[in-house]
Amino acid sequence: MIPVPFDYLRPATLAEAVAALGSAEEGKLLAGGQSLLPVLRLRLAAPTLLVDLGAVPGLRGVQLSGADLVIGAMTTHAEVAASDLVREHAPLLAAAAATVGDRQVRHRGTLGGSLAHADPAADLPAVAAALDAVCVVAGPSGRRSIPAADFAVDLFTTALAPDEVLVEVRLPSTAGWAVHYEKFHRTAQSWAIVGVAAAVRRDNGGIGAARVALTNVGPVPHRARGVEEALAGAPATAEAIATACAGAAEGTDPVDDLTASARYRRELARVLSTRAVCRALGVRAD
Structure with a gap:
C-alpha cells in the first residue's frame, strides 16, 4: 500500500528536530525505519510530518561516562552487538541485539527506535528494563531521564511527549555478570x-x-x-x-x-x- 501524504524534514540539529515535532499537527520520528515504514505502508499511522534524525549529530555511538555505559539512540543493533564496550559492560544487551530480526534489520534498526516504538514483542525494551537502563530524552524544556522500566506505558505507547526525542540510553555496568x-x-x-x-x-x-x-x-x-x-x-x-x-x-x-x-x-x-x-x-x- 501507499502511505498517506506527509511532509518530510531532515533537520541538522537536535533543536530543529524538537521544534519541528512541536509545530507539527502529527509528527513522527524516522530513525532506522524498520518499524515505522511498514506501519506507514499499512496506513496504521498517518503523520502530517516525518522528521528524519539521520543527519542530527551526537545521537550515535557508545562511550563510558563514569560508571555508566552511554549509547546514542541512533546506534544500530549491529553496532550495539559488535561494540567491545557493550560486550564488556552490558553483555546482555550485546547478546540480545545480535538476535534482533535479520542482518538487514540489525544494520538499519536502532536501539532508540526499538525502545520508542514500544512493540511488546520487541527484544530490547525488556533487556533495557532488566539492566536498569535510563532513557534520556530532549524536549523544548531541556533534557530529562526516564527509567527504562517506566518508559513503555502501554501498547506502542511511551512516556515520551509528542515534542520529545530519545537521545541516549544509559546503563550501569554489569561487567562480570x-x-x-x-x-x-x-x-x-x-x-x-x-x-x-x-x-x-x-x-x-x-x-x-x-x-x-x-x-x-x-x-x-x-x-x-x-x-x-x-x-x-x-x-x-x-x-x-x-x-x-x-x-x-x-x-x-x-x-x-x-x-x-x-x-x-x-x-x-x-x-x-x-x-x-x-x-x-x-x-x-x-
Missing part, C-alpha cells in the same frame, strides 16, 4: 512469542543477585521481581533455579493471538526463565 537472552519464536526473523532477559551475579558459588525481564507477556516489558528475589541467595543448581522461576508469569497479562494463547505464553514464561538463568550460569537444566 553471567547473562543470557532466551526467546521462543516460529522462525529466525519473526518476533518473539515470549523472550526472557536474564543477568545473574555469582556469589561464593551461588547466586548473589539476579535481574529477569520478559518480552511479550503483556503490553509492556515485565520485570519479574518475584523471580529475582527468589534467586538471590539460592544455590546455582537446576532444581533451585526451576523453583525460583516457577512464578515467572505472576503479574503478567499475556494475550491470545494467532501465534499463541495466553495460557501458553504463561507456561513459556516459566520454562524460558528457567532456561535463561540456567544457560547464563552454565547449569544443565533438567
Whole structure:
C-alpha cells in the first residue's frame, strides 16, 4: 500500500528536530525505519510530518561516562552487538541485539527506535528494563531521564511527549555478570512469542543477585521481581533455579493471538526463565 501524504524534514540539529515535532499537527520520528515504514505502508499511522534524525549529530555511538555505559539512540543493533564496550559492560544487551530480526534489520534498526516504538514483542525494551537502563530524552524544556522500566506505558505507547526525542540510553555496568537472552519464536526473523532477559551475579558459588525481564507477556516489558528475589541467595543448581522461576508469569497479562494463547505464553514464561538463568550460569537444566 501507499502511505498517506506527509511532509518530510531532515533537520541538522537536535533543536530543529524538537521544534519541528512541536509545530507539527502529527509528527513522527524516522530513525532506522524498520518499524515505522511498514506501519506507514499499512496506513496504521498517518503523520502530517516525518522528521528524519539521520543527519542530527551526537545521537550515535557508545562511550563510558563514569560508571555508566552511554549509547546514542541512533546506534544500530549491529553496532550495539559488535561494540567491545557493550560486550564488556552490558553483555546482555550485546547478546540480545545480535538476535534482533535479520542482518538487514540489525544494520538499519536502532536501539532508540526499538525502545520508542514500544512493540511488546520487541527484544530490547525488556533487556533495557532488566539492566536498569535510563532513557534520556530532549524536549523544548531541556533534557530529562526516564527509567527504562517506566518508559513503555502501554501498547506502542511511551512516556515520551509528542515534542520529545530519545537521545541516549544509559546503563550501569554489569561487567562480570553471567547473562543470557532466551526467546521462543516460529522462525529466525519473526518476533518473539515470549523472550526472557536474564543477568545473574555469582556469589561464593551461588547466586548473589539476579535481574529477569520478559518480552511479550503483556503490553509492556515485565520485570519479574518475584523471580529475582527468589534467586538471590539460592544455590546455582537446576532444581533451585526451576523453583525460583516457577512464578515467572505472576503479574503478567499475556494475550491470545494467532501465534499463541495466553495460557501458553504463561507456561513459556516459566520454562524460558528457567532456561535463561540456567544457560547464563552454565547449569544443565533438567
